[in-house]
Amino acid sequence: xxxxxxxxxxxxxxxxxxxxxxxxxxxxxxxxxxxxxxxxxxxxxxxxxxxxxxxxxxxxxxxxxxxxxxxxxxxxxxxxxxxxxxxxxxxxxxxxxxxxxxxxxxxxxxxxxxxxxxxxxxxxxxxxxxxxxxxxxxxxxxxxxxxxxxxxxxxxxxxxxxxxxxxxxxxxxxxxxxxxxxxxxxxxxxxxxxxxxxxxxxxxxxxxxxxxxxxxxxxxxxxxxxxxxxxxxxxxxxxxxxxxxxxxxxxxxxxxxxxxxxxxxxxxxxxxxxxxxxxxxxxxxxxxxxxxxxxxxxxxxxxxxxxxxxxxxxxxxxxxxxxxxxxxxxxxxxxxxxxxxxxxxxxxxxxxxxxxxxxxxxxxxxxxxxxxxxxxxxxxxxxxxxxxxxxxxxxxxxxxxxxxxxxxxxxxxxxxxxxxxxxxxxxxxxxxxxxxxxxxxxxxxxxxxxxxxxxxxxxxxxxxxxxxxxxxxxxxxxxxxxxxxxxxxxx
Numbered sequence: 001x002x003x004x005x006x007x008x009x010x011x012x013x014x015x016x017x018x019x020x021x022x023x024x025x026x027x028x029x030x031x032x033x034x035x036x037x038x039x040x041x042x043x044x045x046x047x048x049x050x051x052x053x054x055x056x057x058x059x060x061x062x063x064x065x066x067x068x069x070x071x072x073x074x075x076x077x078x079x080x081x082x083x084x085x086x087x088x089x090x091x092x093x094x095x096x097x098x099x100x101x102x103x104x105x106x107x108x109x110x111x112x113x114x115x116x117x118x119x120x121x122x123x124x125x126x127x128x129x130x131x132x133x134x135x136x137x138x139x140x141x142x143x144x145x146x147x148x149x150x151x152x153x154x155x156x157x158x159x160x161x162x163x164x165x166x167x168x169x170x171x172x173x174x175x176x177x178x179x180x181x182x183x184x185x186x187x188x189x190x191x192x193x194x195x196x197x198x199x200x201x202x203x204x205x206x207x208x209x210x211x212x213x214x215x216x217x218x219x220x221x222x223x224x225x226x227x228x229x230x231x232x233x234x235x236x237x238x239x240x241x242x243x244x245x246x247x248x249x250x251x252x253x254x255x256x257x258x259x260x261x262x263x264x265x266x267x268x269x270x271x272x273x274x275x276x277x278x279x280x281x282x283x284x285x286x287x288x289x290x291x292x293x294x295x296x297x298x299x300x301x302x303x304x305x306x307x308x309x310x311x312x313x314x315x316x317x318x319x320x321x322x323x324x325x326x327x328x329x330x331x332x333x334x335x336x337x338x339x340x341x342x343x344x345x346x347x348x349x350x351x352x353x354x355x356x357x358x359x360x361x362x363x364x365x366x367x368x369x370x371x372x373x374x375x376x377x378x379x380x381x382x383x384x385x386x387x388x389x390x391x392x393x394x395x396x397x398x399x400x401x402x403x404x405x406x407x408x409x410x411x412x413x414x415x416x417x418x419x420x421x422x423x424x425x426x427x428x429x430x431x432x433x434x435x436x437x438x439x440x441x442x443x444x445x446x447x448x449x450x451x452x453x454x455x456x457x458x459x460x461x462x463x464x465x466x467x468x469x470x471x472x473x474x475x476x477x478x479x480x481x482x483x484x485x486x487x488x489x490x491x
Contacts, residue, residue, distance in 0.1 A: 008125050016108045019132030023101045023142040028094040036374035037401035039144045042079050043096055044406050049083035056080055062405035064242045064420050065413050066393055066443045072237030072245035074146050075185035075229050096144030104141035107152035110159040111324055118292045119332045127331025135365040136270035136316060137323045147317040150187030153179050161197055165204040177221040184226040195301040196294040242420025250312020262313055270316050271326050272361035274354050279326035282333030299325045374403045376451040380480040381407025387474055394446045395439050397453035413439055429462035440485055447483040
């Protein structure tokens, strides 16, 4: 299934092994890095499966107060698999993180095949370097999140679809459809992969594409499972408090400044400047011979996706498919430049310098993503677990990050909240008092601040006076403060 020249095989194997090994560095890091809030939600769903029964169709989060907290999510196969693993391993961060690493590793040979088919073997070898070490790729493929597993499956499915078109073997048809169906179930925006699939189909069948019954059957097999699951997830979100569907509200066209910020983040932090420049060169060079067409169209639909889902793309993981696209074009650029510079030592030194610069930038930008900025929320969670009784309902001023709930093993609300969702900083003391008073009536017994919100009582003096009358400080340090709400609501 995978054939490769002997000279390239050792390089491909070494790059793949090194890329996977890098992802095992700090594999047991708690969910306190830059993407802590998203991972803590997934981890909470996994733990709630293991403690509340393995009810696959009703994933639960921790920030719905005294309600069950059923929410609409992607197909929760990853947290469910982690919950089953907890029975053997216990609850550890690495159990969730390693899933993404394994999916990434699985995708490597299929990505290599795609690039080789689009360009050549030399380009495919170079592309693995960028696919394996781009900061966004490294981060996403060691986080307890669905994005890398979904994208990895889409790459696998795309390559198998190509093989079905070229060979006609039904084996590739059924496996490709199954893999792509799972990719969409795990992360719906992966549906953009439909465009490069269509490009391949048009290249193979031309004008008769729409009359191919096999393609219609393939589309149905891929799409129908997602239609069924996401219909169910929408019903869950409509029926149960906090009436939340993960990813809802992301479809929104934003200002030019917003998109400029996304461009800067993508080039500067997610891909790195050297990779972006090489990808641009490779994209330009590929227009001459018409190679790399699927990556051109994949890139075009991703640009459209960023524009239409402007608000959702505030999260960098939504732009993860730019990594294989940029890696493919950058690999093509390096292969072309290396051939052109044959016999020219200085020119090849220049290409090597750019690649080394990419690795240096990648190390620096990835290290920033690993930064444990939610460590104080984790510490607050540990203290909540120690100082509050089991079953206590806690209100946490956490700027919408549920890490304290996860590590505290407590249910509660973000503060301020609206339908369970974090509702921003208080506009004034009256808003803070009103929200807390409402949550007290609904069963809240404790209020907690962490280092990022300890300024609230100082900034809102009337709110501080209200707390002095109606709450008792249980624990107070420079990193957190915990109040026990008293029976009397005060005046």
